[in-house]
Amino acid sequence: MLHPAVDRVLLSPPDVGPLEESYLIQALRSGWVAPTGPDVTAFEREVAKRTGRAHAVALSSGTAALHLGLLGLGAGPGTVVVVPTLTFVATANAVVYTGAEPVFVDAEPASGNIDTGLLDRTLRELRREGRRVAAVVPVDLFGSCADHPTIARVCAEAGVPALEDAAEALGASRDGRPAGSFGRAAVISFNGNKIITTSGGGMLVSDDAELIERSRYLSTQARQPVPHYQHHDVGYNYRLSNLLAALGRAQLRRLDTMIGRRRRIREAYAKLFASSPGVRLLADDDPGSNCWLTTIAVDPTVAGWRAADLAAHLDRAGVETRPIWKPMHLQPLFAGARSTLSGAAERLFADGLALPSGSATTEEHASHVLHTIELFLGRG
Structure with a gap:
């Protein structure tokens, strides 16, 4: 905690x-x-x-x-x-x-x-x-x-x-x-x-x-x-x-400095999840990203856990997360709207999670988040 x-x-x-x-x-x-x-x-x-x-x-x-x-x-x-x-x-x-x-x-x-x-x-x-x-x-x-x-x-x-x-x-x-x-x-x-x-x-x-x-x-x-x-x-x-x-x-x-801080946070997440089967960072091969929000996608059949499980664990430890956007074609507001679908957005919504990524995140906060995830992954 x-x-x-x-x-x-x-x-x-x-x-x-x-x-x-x-x-x-x-x-x-x-x-x-x-x-x-x-x-x-x-x-x-x-x-x-x-x-x-x-x-x-x-x-x-x-x-x-x-x-x-x-x-x-x-x-x-x-x-x-x-x-x-x-x-x-x-x-x-x-x-x-x-x-x-x-x-x-x-x-x-x-x-x-x-x-x-x-x-x-x-x-x-x-x-x-x-x-x-x-x-x-x-x-x-x-x-x-x-x-x-x-x-x-x-x-x-x-x-x-x-x-x-x-x-x-x-x-x-x-x-x-x-x-x-x-x-x-x-x-x-x-x-x-x-x-x-x-x-x-x-x-x-x-x-x-x-x-x-x-x-x-x-x-x-x-x-x-x-x-x-x-x-x-x-x-x-x-x-x-x-x-x-x-x-x-x-x-x-201050934009470039703030992007640099977000990038370092993203790199820490990438290192943390590198040895976690079934977990990947969205756009993890994009060197031009501003790293606004580091978002992971979880394959529960491989990882053995769901994104929602990690979200609940982090919430109990005082850490805010957010699911990936709920697709517009699933919104009641746009029920029946014309859509060309492959199922990819629905899978990302079900299995994705945005993690704390702000440039104002302190070293203490960042360490707490990383340690809490390590405990969830059974590495603590």
């Missing part, structure tokens, strides 16, 4: 300190408290540079970025949007916000990212049926980039744009390209448990200046540039505040 002086070990808590405090104080003293200001502009510029994009718009959440990105790509009533079934519900919810129909595609087992072969099959079927596909939204699951080169080829053959959901992947890369640089546009999240946080917030990035400016316009209630309040379109209250952008700028300066 945890020592009384040690708090519960959380999965991925915010990692903030003196630098963030100094940026927030400076923003407060500047008078730019809300709704926008120089830190918003600077944060957009800095995230655009980090993701290799020309333009960015800072928003209130990653979900807001998904919504506006899909609107910019033409999603709406009478269209469909293809998304992975193994994702957080926001990816699919944003599709519904536009009035489009989500179509789900299963995962490939090694990383949990979208199965590109099934994606190709789905797009061909939809095209034969005469369906209008507004976009594909590949997700960079748990900080590991999807197979974007193949996705780009498949989408180009189908004449469909991609909106990269890199909500979990800032700082990751694939083939030397940063997460957020793929597709017509991409989405970043700065939610409290993400690799960097603005408490709540997100960003839409793109090389398409018109798409970004249209999103910026819609994010401020679609107010026309006239002295009085005039509106020609339905808009949204989606802009990020200057104070939160200041927090994000400080976090961005």
Whole structure:
């Protein structure tokens, strides 16, 4: 059990300190408290540079970025949007916000990212049926980039744009390209448990200046540039505040250090489970992962135990874990939705477990988690 002086070990808590405090104080003293200001502009510029994009718009959440990105790509009533079934519900919810129909595609087992072969099959079927596909939204699951080169080829053959959901992947890369640089546009999240946080917030990035400016316009209630309040379109209250952008700028300066800490935690898990038959790390061969959450998949027929058994053992020791996302096609919300399935996502949901991976995890906490797992494995 945890020592009384040690708090519960959380999965991925915010990692903030003196630098963030100094940026927030400076923003407060500047008078730019809300709704926008120089830190918003600077944060957009800095995230655009980090993701290799020309333009960015800072928003209130990653979900807001998904919504506006899909609107910019033409999603709406009478269209469909293809998304992975193994994702957080926001990816699919944003599709519904536009009035489009989500179509789900299963995962490939090694990383949990979208199965590109099934994606190709789905797009061909939809095209034969005469369906209008507004976009594909590949997700960079748990900080590991999807197979974007193949996705780009498949989408180009189908004449469909991609909106990269890199909500979990800032700082990751694939083939030397940063997460957020793929597709017509991409989405970043700065939610409290993400690799960097603005408490709540997100960003839409793109090389398409018109798409970004249209999103910026819609994010401020679609107010026309006239002295009085005039509106020609339905808009949204989606802009990020200057104070939160200041927090994000400080976090961005520390991003590489925080990724390094998460990577060391992941390496410790990899070493621990290396001699455990039937246990593997998702995307364990991905050198470009930002290691946001280290997630294991357990084959209970080989390991002799289930992921839920380890989760219960860790919970009793004061350690938070989380199952892998419940697939969208299993959610009551999307019962009956069209899906192209292989069973991979359901197996990962049944046999997967995310372990504490935060950069704020202390050495004491990390040692406690590793020792508790060793006891579970019978090595204590």
